[in-house]
Amino acid sequence: MNRSFRHNLYELFSSMRFAISLLTILAIASAIGTVLKQGEAYNAYLNQFGPFWFGIFERLGLYAVYHAGWFLTILAFLVISTSLCILRQAPQMLHEMRTYREHAKESSLRQFAHRAELATALSVEQAGGRIEAHLRQQGYQTRRNARAGALLIAAKAGSWNRLGYILAHSAIVTICIGGLLDGDLPLNLHLWLGNKQIARGTQSLDRLPPASRLPVDHWSYRGNIFVPEGKRADFATVNIGDGFLIQELPFDLILKKFHVDYYSTGAPKRFASDVVLVDKKTGISTARTIEVNKPFTYQGITLYQASFEDGGSVLRLKAHSLSPGSGEVLDLTGAVGDAIRLTRRDAPLTLELTNLRPINVENIGSPRTDTGNLLEKHLGSGAKSDRDLHNVGPSILFKLRDNAGQAREFNSYMLPIEQEGRRFFLAGVRDAQADDFRYMRIPADREGTMTTWFELRTLLTDPAARAQIARRFTAAALKGDAVSETLRSKLSDTTEHTLGLYADGGYEGLDKFIRTTLPAAEQQKAAEVFVKVLQGAAWEALQLSREQRQLAPWPMDGISAAFINDSLNAISDSFHYGAPVFIEMTGFDLVQASVIQATRSPGQYIVYLGCALLIAGVCFMLYVRERRFFALVKEDGSVLLAMSTNRKTLDFEETFVRHRDQLQQLLTLPESDHGTHSG
């Protein structure tokens, strides 16, 4: 590298053009990372972009832009450019801060844009004294320079403006260095040297090789500690790309209790973990509560409340068989995360308990009917809300997987939820993760349980029971009427046939039958008759089930009618439920797990120092106005005023005019008046 090339490079890197280009490039590069969601699972990117672009984007580092080599290179250039700017400017700036330029020549003062000539009858010494005193009172520092037949008062104020430049620019360098120390550079160095190996998949964490473990004294990291209530953990998981590493911690973290508090609206108010840290070296225990916004720092490691999960709650379940006429119920117990084999004659199934949500806050308010005056509605306090948030109780999320490995996902609420004035158990199902749940609404009976609905369903899907129901219905319908036995048996057969069609495919089965066998003109009327028959028969089935259980019959009222209607809808839907069993949760023992983030960032304080420098620098640069004022007093009674600044704004003009006018007045005052104002 020859000298002129090096010089040119230095010139380029320290130039303003280069700095502004860098700022712009950095802004654009940063924007890329916000458009593309960072740090997602690689599968998600693969689905989104397809295999071709996925590969290209991966190579460009677009899934972790801010850790990509090219991005760090831009940052490095910013640091270099800023450092060179400081190196280049600082000596001159420091000199400018100190100097008064008291050797300025008269000819150069006459070049100033802001200058004025005054006349005084005072002696050079007196005039100079007054000018100096005035300027000092106005916050200037002054220096005299006596020259042949004249005296120059050189004054300066706001020199810190120059210091601001140095502070603000060193701040950028400081912040970048601090950030670099906390970044993943040390880790990447390890990976690059081949010392460490990223773990993937779901291998058991205890059996990970040392190559996938980071030592306790690792420089900087950010990982998650997963710990269920009553358990302990001594490592954090650090996610890297689509894999992870284990970060060893110098303590055991025991979770005593995890708390979630709620507002009266049901929104979460507080997440907190009661933890005990046991130091591995000394064995000393420290008990603390870690909350959101209230982290706890232990030996340079800061622990944050990051999130929470289920820690293996024990669920008490009932598996109701949905096979026609079966009504079989199996009691089960399992923990969240377990997979339970359901032994069934026809097709074995695996029940995978995915998650328990002890609290579900839903907006169940119906839109206000009294819309009234739109403006009126928006007057008054900000406390009004159309939203009616309520906790609708616990729910479980589970999968049922068949022998072929195919699974559907289910979401069931434990308690009935009020809708349109009636109460329903909501049971959702979806075929794929991306779909919304489709909900079956099982009506709660008068006791608030699902029992009656299941009884009803079992009877209606059982051929033998259907015959009995048809007979009962016929008897009730024709009670007191003198009709022939043929008609009686015909009605009974029709009823049984209707129930059979319904039991085969719900309302859809009936609809299909009507469409295929009846002429179009009669379809509408026939459908009405079928529904009437169905409702009547279901009513008989309900009373039959009551008798079988030796319970009092239900009265014939609106509640019963609505229940029959809702039950028939739900039974019809249950044929599309997509599972041969219905899982009901009857109770649970909640075990929560807390996810605590462990961070070690030794560069943090360097960054904070940089921030302080930046604030000071920006304030000095923008709000301390550098001004230089010169007054050349000559023996002939003329006074040359000149003023300059490095930042010309409109108020500079005003300041100069003010100084000029004030000095003019001062210099024309008789000798005796002087002193009254100089304090």
Next chain:
Amino acid sequence: MELIQANPPLLRRLAPLDWAAALLLALGAAYAFRSYGGYMDGYEKAFLVLAVPTFSWLAWQWSALRNLMGLIALLSLAGISLYQGDLARAEQVFWLKYFLSSQTAIGWMCALFFMATGAFWLGLLARSDFAERTGSALTWTAVLMGFTGMMVRWYESYLIGTDVGHIPVSNLYEVFVLFSLITALLYLHYERRYGTRRLGAFVLLVISAAVGFLLWYTFSRDAQGIQPLVPALQSYWMKIHVPANFIGYGSFALAAMVGVAWLLQSRGILATRLPAPVVLEDVMYKSIAVGFAFFTIATILGALWAAEAWGTYWQWDPKETWALIVWLNYAAWLHMRLTKGLRGAVLAWWSVSGLVVTSFAFLGVNMFLSGLHSYGSL
């Protein structure tokens, strides 16, 4: 001697009303301390103590602001006392329902800002000094009603429940009110500083746009309800991070509108009515300088808060990244002006396009990108 005395130290310039303002502020703080000190943490106590000299200083610098603060206090206290601790009275008491309850007061603010915009434009186009003075007066009144609404809203939030109560700067609805108020106050400051009301027409346009959004957000999304704070927002940092940020956003918006005025001026549109280009450039620079300083402070406060809430001071969350982009944009602007000494069309255009970047950081991130910072999603 009068001229020489024109610039005496601050303390000697104070009028009795200035001292009264400081005294009232101190008494108010003392009362708050005595009654509610038990509910405050150390930082909140520090804010309360520091608020006294800060607001006294502001009142001393700007007597109109001092009067505004007095009126805000008066109206807010009137509203609070009318409530008598019962939210339902917002619907029953005439003065609450039609003037002082938060939604109504903010509604008045919206209407007054629209009227002020109309008055400023009338003044600009018809060269009517009277219309422009009306515009100023309407803007002041809008600010008064807006701040009263915010204060009363703060109180209302505590009436919902003591655990729900919080300063109203926690969601998009509340910060839009804050944005309108801060931008208006900044405008009024420059109006006084430069002795011209001609920029009102332009600055009030951007405020009207914000108010328009606010109304749409209220009427079609019902966003005006007071919601309790999610755990991540329960921090004393919110009280300083958010207002500092909005002084930044407000200043940048104001600078952009002055940029528009400069560009019109340079094309001969409204040229004789608008202030001279040097004045426009000066306002633009001052505004961006103020905005940049506050935005720097706000971003740093945000980083400190993030370190406490999310476990790291910087994690390239979309909101953080866009804050950086805004910062880089205005850093480049200031370099161009201060170091290269650039003036004129480039800086004006840059300042106008800066508003696009700023709006994206403020709104666009919430609308189009997801991240940790999505408290005000649309």
